[in-house]
Amino acid sequence: MREKILDILEKNAKFGASEIAAMLGEDEDRVAAEIERLEDEHVICGYRTVINWNRTDEEKADAFIEVKVSPQRGVGFDQIAERIWQYPEVSSIQLISGSFDFAVFIQGRSMREVAMFVSEKLSTIDGVLSTSTQFVLKNYKDHGILIEGPKKDERLELS
Amino acid sequence: MRSPLNSFIEELPSSGIRKFFDIVSEMNDPEVISLGVGEPDFDTPWHVREEGIYSLTKGKTFYSPNAGLKALRDEISRLLDRKYGLSYDPDHEVMVTVGGSEAIDVALRAMLDPGDEVIIPEPAYVSYKPCAILAGGVPRVIDLRNEDDFRLRARDLEAAITDRSKVLLINYPNNPTGAIMEEEDLRPIAELVIKHDLFVVSDEIYSELNYTDKKHVSIASLPGMRERTVVINGFSKAYAMTGWRLGYAAAPRRIMAQMLKIHQYAIMCAPTTAQYAGIEALKNGDPDIEEMRNEYDHRRRYLLKRFRDMGIGCFEAKGAFYVFPDISRFGLSSDEFATELLHSKKLAVVPGTAFGASGEGHLRISYAYSLKDLKRALDRIEEFVAGLSAR
Structure with missing residues (x-):
């Protein structure tokens, strides 16, 4: 049942225990308890909403920053990662294989704000060797969700 | 002029689905939602x-x-x-x-x-x-x-x-x-x-x-x-x-x-x-089938439970993407039920009689729709039957 619940919630976190129970043919209380366990065990780490900010009056600038660092004896990459994730501007950070070390995603109110953050905060952290900032120009698909929405149902109304 | 037609074909009735479809499209109402489609809602992989x-x-x-x-x-x-x-x-x-x-x-x-x-x-x-x-x-x-x-x-x-x-x-x-x-x-x-x-x-x-x-x-x-x-x-x-x-x-x-x-x-x-x-x-294509079947199965279970909770009898359909609830206890024919449901709650479903006389007393509900749409549609049915029971 665990994997089935996770499967459903990964696609749509809005489903509640009663709906999931109906979909799986399970008891509602058992599903609710299992979800709570998954949260306690931090298998479910949190819930977020995918928002198309372009359809609001709010300005947002997203950037993806390649960060090269020199790992430190004993703690490897983790200590620098921690220095970076402390900033609320950082929405995600991952250690990456390949030509750079961290992929850091940042959301700010403007490109200038993001650029200032990178030059003043991120690149001055001890152990950070270089950064390369890529601004997001257009978001097409995020977490499996089409940003401009699903296409219109073109099927005949009855068939 | 003599008839250009084969009399045999002329006598052939047109599809019962077609008839209902014509009513729906004549309404031309954007508020109408449908559970009448007999084809998958997924795109071809x-x-x-x-x-x-x-x-x-x-x-x-x-x-x-x-x-x-x-x-x-x-x-x-x-x-x-x-x-x-x-x-x-x-x-x-x-x-x-x-x-x-x-x-x-x-x-x-x-x-x-x-x-x-x-x-x-x-x-x-x-x-x-x-x-x-x-x-x-x-x-x-x-x-x-x-x-x-x-x-x-x-x-x-x-x-x-x-x-x-x-x-x-x-x-x-x-x-x-x-x-x-x-x-x-x-x-x-x-x-x-x-x-x-x-x-x-x-x-x-x-x-x-x-x-x-x-x-x-x-x-x-x-x-x-x-x-x-x-x-x-x-x-x-x-x-x-x-x-x-x-x-x-x-x-x-x-x-x-x-x-x-x-x-x-x-x-x-x-x-x-x-x-x-x-x-x-x-x-x-096997993994695609598996994924779609899984999704259909979630919807199927969801619908069966909703009908059960509404007190509408619905035998446990185990295949295809339809359920066939029994609405006979409301005292309407399936045609009347579907027509009233369409006009009062703007929900299109196919009356069971479109598939033969023994479909009387039933509706064909397709679940080739997202759960979100199904939920909205089932809420309308729930309101509708609550109104019927209060008559």
Whole structure:
């Protein structure tokens, strides 16, 4: 049942225990308890909403920053990662294989704000060797969700 | 001027779904939502579409052999063996058709002499009866029952058999009821078919949409049945490929040779682009089927629970993507119920009687819709029946 619940919630976190129970043919209380366990065990780490900010009056600038660092004896990459994730501007950070070390995603109110953050905060952290900032120009698909929405149902109304 | 028409065709009634569809489209109301669609809401998997596109890029735009591309027939033959334990020679016993619909038409035309009876259990897909008539046959209907979970019972089949009976036309998993037939249900049917020297046209287009732990069983796989059965299947439902118009038939060589002649003269061949896409679907489409089935199953369970909670009886449909709730206790015919529901709550569903008289008292609810849409639609039904109960 665990994997089935996770499967459903990964696609749509809005489903509640009663709906999931109906979909799986399970008891509602058992599903609710299992979800709570998954949260306690931090298998479910949190819930977020995918928002198309372009359809609001709010300005947002997203950037993806390649960060090269020199790992430190004993703690490897983790200590620098921690220095970076402390900033609320950082929405995600991952250690990456390949030509750079961290992929850091940042959301700010403007490109200038993001650029200032990178030059003043991120690149001055001890152990950070270089950064390369890529601004997001257009978001097409995020977490499996089409940003401009699903296409219109073109099927005949009855068939 | 004398009539330009064939009087036989003129008398053929048009589809009951069509009639209701006309009402819905005349309303032309954006508020109307529908649970009436009989095709998947998923897009054809991208890797399948891509193969179709690639075949066009390469200029593969010619007729295929009448029976279909050899590579596709080989894949069909392998699939029938792999999934249902059926063995057909891809060179002489498999034919690619323009959807399962063409295969039904061609099979009946190849098998019936004028006046031969075709036994059709109803509720049934709307084209069986007309196809039987167009092939010169005489449809003989068996009324299935809710209390049998809309499975065909041997006693009812036996009662319908006459000395003109020739073909039994079955469709499991079933449109419109969602019923399935398991091996123990099929066995006594097969025995009767053999005893009375009948043949079976088995439309198994929904075979991949079976929500039990057991796999779909084809009646052709039962002892003595292969030589008496035309198996019909296709790509529309399993791979969400309705618009590609791609289906197939598998039958013993003796029957297939005659079916191929009709197909050759009337159709030539199924669309070549669709056939290339179909090869990819059969080779690499199993995970897509699994994912879609899983999703349908969630919706199916959700609907059954909602109907149960509303106090509307609904037998546990275990196949296809329909449930067939029993609304007889509200004192309205299924036509009246569906019409009132459409006008007062702006929800379109298909009245059970569109699929035969024995569909009376029922509605066909399709769950080829997102859960979000289903939830919204079911809320409208709930409001509607609350209003009826308060009358």
